[in-house]
Amino acid sequence: MPELPEVETTRKGIAPYVVGETVKDIIIRERQLRWPVPKNLKRTLKHQLIRKLDRRAKYLLFHTNSGCLIMHLGMSGSLRILNNKQAHEKHDHVDILFESGTTLRFRDPRKFGSIHWTNQDPLEHTLIQHLGPEPLSKEFNTEYLFKKSRQRSQAIKTFIMDSRIVVGVGNIYANEALFMAGINPKKKAGKISRSRFDKLVNSIKDVLNKAIKKGGTTLRDFINGEGKPGYFRHELLVYDKANEPCVNCNTPIKTIRLGQRSTFYCSTCQH
């Protein structure tokens, strides 16, 4: 489910409850996620102090003194902070219990999420080292995107969703940013001018920042650390709005399939 704003919302929500806490125990009910949960995770993580909780792309990084727990929420994953020993439900795959009595619970019906452990710099991890820049960093700018896109025949939408180009832009926000920038999602990345990339970069940063402020987008089941949904859904302009009138020109929003993902755009406003 989560794109960058939802992962960031989760990080901010759980950080106060986990940073500075010591792991008392881990309960693993399901090991078969996107990748198997490491065999010795329980032994490794027990008694570790969580020093810091970072995010890189859509990965959450739980730093301890001896290594780092890396977590990805996939399409349907969520993390919750629980005060008491609440009974687990279906799809509650992993619990991390802290000395303080609180529990961090990982739920993921579709099991596309994953949990990893590394003793080294997590940024050097195989799944992380090849990732492109953070969209909200200075490194992600017009010049960078323009240069990367030259000679590329790929559609601009799949291009900005490619994590080697830039991370954190999933299907919702790719649709939204392209609408805001007035760019047709099918347009070849290599044929877009510098000034239009300028607009696109600003739109991506803008939509992600606004979504973070609203606590992310809840379509069906995204919840933050406190079990509450995000409210950016009400601000969406094109995503999931097939046949609804464009907010600018009233033309019905079109739906197509691009790179196996639903794509929404206004054929009048986006070229």
Place this chain on the structure above:
DNA sequence: CGAGCAACCTGCATGC
């Protein structure tokens, strides 16, 4: 190399 797409898995909405 780039581009496209099948696959991983479960739940839910839709249509017959």
Place this chain on the structure above:
DNA sequence: TGCATGCAGGTTGCTC
């Protein structure tokens, strides 16, 4: 009611 189909906030790793 049941069953079949298609779709869902992601990403890797296969083909061509």
